[in-house]
Amino acid sequence: MNKSATIYTSALCPVCGMVKSFLDSFEVPYKEVNVDMNPIAMLKLIGKTKKLSVPQTNINGKWISGFNPEKMFQVLND
Template structure:
């Protein structure tokens, strides 16, 4: 799969872990941005999504908040 997937996480977020495990189980390559380690990324994320929550997943330009496997798979199919 050639999807461009970025997951914005924090270190202690259990839902972030669920998203990453889901992507790994489905053999989907992703890039993780831990906003605990990169506060500027959180500022940019807030500007893009209007939300101060994680996880936020960007799949092919579509933002998905939280753990939403149905919409994650739909986003990967709609290019």
């Protein structure tokens, strides 16, 4: 798999950890953007996803909201 991901997270988000663990298990490199103290990143995220929640994961241009292992696996194998 030659994929990479960006995960938008918050420190108090247990689901964010689940997404990171899932990607780690498939050895998918990711960049983490914590939106807690970064209002500019949060505004950009809302502009892109139209959602106010984390985690939001972008895998090669495809957005996945929350922890959805089925969809993440599908995107990773596209």
